[in-house]
Amino acid sequence: xxxxxxxxxxxxxxxxxxxxxxxxxxxxxxxxxxxxxxxxxxxxxxxxxxxxxxxxxxxxxxxxxxxxxxxxxxxxxxxxxxxxxxxxxxxxxxxxxxxxxxxxxxxxxxxxxxxxxxxxxxxxxxxxxxxxxxxxxxxxxxxxxxxxxxxxxxxxxxxxxxxxxxxxxxxxxxxxxxxxxxxxxxxxxxxxxxxxxxxxxxxxxxxxxxxxxxxxxxxxxxxxxxxxxxxxxxxxxxxxxxxxxxxxxxxxxxxxxxxxxxxxxxxxxxxxxxxxxxxxxxxxxxxxxxxxxxxxxxxxxxxxxxxxxxxxxxxxxxxxxxxxx
Numbered sequence: 001x002x003x004x005x006x007x008x009x010x011x012x013x014x015x016x017x018x019x020x021x022x023x024x025x026x027x028x029x030x031x032x033x034x035x036x037x038x039x040x041x042x043x044x045x046x047x048x049x050x051x052x053x054x055x056x057x058x059x060x061x062x063x064x065x066x067x068x069x070x071x072x073x074x075x076x077x078x079x080x081x082x083x084x085x086x087x088x089x090x091x092x093x094x095x096x097x098x099x100x101x102x103x104x105x106x107x108x109x110x111x112x113x114x115x116x117x118x119x120x121x122x123x124x125x126x127x128x129x130x131x132x133x134x135x136x137x138x139x140x141x142x143x144x145x146x147x148x149x150x151x152x153x154x155x156x157x158x159x160x161x162x163x164x165x166x167x168x169x170x171x172x173x174x175x176x177x178x179x180x181x182x183x184x185x186x187x188x189x190x191x192x193x194x195x196x197x198x199x200x201x202x203x204x205x206x207x208x209x210x211x212x213x214x215x216x217x218x219x220x221x222x223x224x225x226x227x228x229x230x231x232x233x234x235x236x237x238x239x240x241x242x243x244x245x246x247x248x249x250x251x252x253x254x255x256x257x258x259x260x261x262x263x264x265x266x267x268x269x270x271x272x273x274x275x276x277x278x279x280x281x282x283x284x285x286x287x288x289x290x291x292x293x294x295x296x297x298x299x300x301x302x303x304x305x306x307x308x309x310x311x312x313x314x315x316x317x318x319x320x321x322x323x324x325x
Contacts, residue, residue: 079113081150099179131177155209176200262302
């Protein structure tokens with residue numbers, strides 16, 4: 001009886017331990033297979049497996065990017081362009097509504113609703129820079145809610161350069177600013193007539209934002225800034241005539257009044273010529289001509305402001321002096 005019980009216990013013990021022994025056996029067999037495969041596997045086979053894994057990874061990443069962009073485009077908010085306009089009210093008012101609308105269309109025509117599309121932001125930046133309305137490159141950024149924010153150093157309109165039959169809006173540096181198709185410069189701006197050259201060009205097109213070539217336009221703008229310090233007479237000036245500047249071998253600037261008279265100013269304020277009175281004295285002469293009891297600014301003979309006394313040229317051989325000190 002004892003032997004029978006003992007054999008039963010042994011049998012039970014053997015039965016209970018079978019799973020453990022079976023696992024050990026399978027493990028040893030798998031190790032053998034692995035060692036066999038490892039020994040049989042060539043370097044070429046390893047490279048093929050590595051290349052296959054890499055191709056799968058690249059395919060996954062390549063397919064994920066368009067999917068990400070497509071989902072983002074469907075979930076994106078409508079685009080709204082927000083410009084950070086100049087802080088100065090005067091400078092901001094110099095940018096006409098038609099120009100603002102044109103700049104906004106430049107952005108809308110370049111930017112996509114995809115928030116991951118950085119290339120479209122660069123295209124919008126380039127389009128804005130080509131307009132000439134910014135000093136350097138503007139900054140174009142995406143903001144929450146579909147907002148495209150544009151900020152930069154704005155150029156301020158200073159005058160209108162008349163060359164031939166065309167008019168060009170220019171800033172304080174004499175750089176042309178792009179106007180929308182059919183747009184015209186402000187009628188209240190000073191005109192600069194008969195410049196030595198046409199507008200700057202790049203690859204056969206107007207180079208907006210680049211300074212006018214020659215320097216005479218910049219001289220005229222400097223004179224207009226000087227005239228603006230005399231508010232009593234500034235509104236009575238219509239244009240600066242450059243017909244006797246550069247091309248004639250001199251830097252003579254002439255003012256044209258609203259009544260059509262020509263006033264010979266002489267050299268620009270920053271480069272006075274020998275024999276001419278100082279800028280302050282020229283301004284005094286200008287005020288006398290335009291504010292006197294008897295107005296002298298009548299179409300016809302030029303009036304010299306740069307000499308010690310005001311001279312009205314009646315002809316090439318004779319002058320009448322009107323001295324008002």
